[in-house]
Amino acid sequence: MHVILLAGGRGTRLHPLTQDLPKPMVPVVNRPWLHHLLEIVGRLPIVDIRCAVHYRWEAIRNIKWSSIRGNVPVELVVEREALGTGGAIRNAANGVTMTFMVLNADIVPGMDLCELLERHRKIGADCTIALTQVEDPSAYGVVELSPDGRILRFVEKPAPGTAPSNLINAGVYVMEPYILDSIPQGRPISVEREIFPQLIEQGARIYSYISPAYWNDIGTPKGYLSTHWDILQDRMPIRFPDGLSLHNGKEDIRVGRRVRIDSGARLIGPVLLGDGCVIRSGAVVGPNAVLGPDVKIGNRSIVQNSVIWAGAQIGDNSMVEECIIGYNTIVEDRSTARAELIPSRGLWRDTARPAIV
Numbered sequence: 535m536h537v538i539l540l541a542g543g544r545g546t547r548l549h550p551l552t553q554d555l556p557k558p559m560v561p562v563v564n565r566p567w568l569h570h571l572l573e574i575v576g577r578l579p580i581v582d583i584r585c586a587v588h589y590r591w592e593a594i595r596n597i598k599w600s601s602i603r604g605n606v607p608v609e610l611v612v613e614r615e616a617l618g619t620g621g622a623i624r625n626a627a628n629g630v631t632m633t634f635m636v637l638n639a640d641i642v643p644g645m646d647l648c649e650l651l652e653r654h655r656k657i658g659a660d661c662t663i664a665l666t667q668v669e670d671p672s673a674y675g676v677v678e679l680s681p682d683g684r685i686l687r688f689v690e691k692p693a694p695g696t697a698p699s700n701l702i703n704a705g706v707y708v709m710e711p712y713i714l715d716s717i718p719q720g721r722p723i724s725v726e727r728e729i730f731p732q733l734i735e736q737g738a739r740i741y742s743y744i745s746p747a748y749w750n751d752i753g754t755p756k757g758y759l760s761t762h763w764d765i766l767q768d769r770m771p772i773r774f775p776d777g778l779s780l781h782n783g784k785e786d787i788r789v790g791r792r793v794r795i796d797s798g799a800r801l802i803g804p805v806l807l808g809d810g811c812v813i814r815s816g817a818v819v820g821p822n823a824v825l826g827p828d829v830k831i832g833n834r835s836i837v838q839n840s841v842i843w844a845g846a847q848i849g850d851n852s853m854v855e856e857c858i859i860g861y862n863t864i865v866e867d868r869s870t871a872r873a874e875l876i877p878s879r880g881l882w883r884d885t886a887r888p889a890i891v
């Protein structure tokens with residue numbers, strides 16, 4: 535089997551953090567998400583992984599593949615112009631003659647991918663779409679099913695209140711190679727908006743695999759943050775960076791090497807601190823905080839429900855809540871940042887609202 539990762543989108547919902555970084559490279563528990571994903575799919579019995587890239591793809595080129603992928607070859611398939619999800623599949627699957635699996639590179643697939651493949655084979659489907667249940671399906675692809683699990687309708691991002699179910703496309707498909715003949719070449723095309731509805735109309739055997747396993751979407755701020763809290767609480771098995779230890783033996787407080795926690799600073803789990811972090815006196819970090827390597831938190835500052843990327847510095851007497859803060863950004867003393875995405879190498883100054891003093 536081949537695996538195709540769709541990794542070429544612009545990541546607009548994470549802008550400005552993804553202005554100079556492709557979404558698959560955003561850090562999740564301090565490792566690029568793509569590294570985690572390669573480890574997950576690398577466990578499958580596969581021939582190769584083809585990574586369909588476009589937006590800011592140069593940042594993906596520099597990955598040291600050999601250290602992550604084991605013996606599975608990984609090929610970057612670069613699109614000069616964005617081909618859309620359908621066009622990307624067609625392009626990356628060039629020459630494929632056996633069953634293949636496609637994954638959106640921004641989803642967190644806790645499901646058993648081997649079981650998905652087995653189900654696809656047992657049913658003899660042309661295509662099998664993994665589904666997961668969510669409360670509000672309007673931001674996703676939504677399906678209507680027959681009692682035997684055949685997909686009767688696929689609607690991408692239905693208007694609120696019009697979704698046929700709350701079972702959504704989890705962004706993982708198994709496809710037979712002849713499906714590729716239905717994808718026209720030469721123009722960008724969406725597998726969700728055009729190819730799936732068209733295949734269903736033509737009577738193709740498109741089946742579902744409903745998984746109750748963990749699933750999330752790192753492509754939105756909310757999904758990105760909650761993925762972190764879930765991983766920290768062991769709801770999704772993911773490899774943490776090397777060299778972590780438990781702070782004072784607490785299971786949910788993981789700290790890297792050379793971390794400095796001044797007396798009077800407090801960590802409230804779940805928390806992850808990367809190598810070289812400095813937490814100054816009186817600061818409170820957590821619950822729900824992930825700090826990348828070399829992040830510094832100033833005296834008496836509070837950081838909660840936030841992910842801070844490597845090298846960022848939070849000044850003294852500041853408050854950071856529900857934020858994602860980019861690499862090497864400085865949040866000045868006495869600032870408040872709430873539900874903000876703060877770009878890398880930025881400067882955040884907010885004296886308009888009173889901060890903690």
Ligand code: GDD
Nearest residue numbers: 540541542543586616617618622638639640674675703705
């Ligand atoms: N190579 C390539 N080229 N990849 C692309 C392109 C392209 O032109 N456009 C999008 N992608 C990649 C994105 O990087 C992402 O990994 C994946 O395709 C899906 O695109 P998104 O832009 O993230 O779509 P979405 O999140 O709005 O919706 C998709 O995912 C949902 C699950 O999270 C759809 O597949 C929905 O049906 C699904 O429910």
Ligand code: MG
Nearest residue numbers: 638640751753
């Ligand atoms: Mg997405």
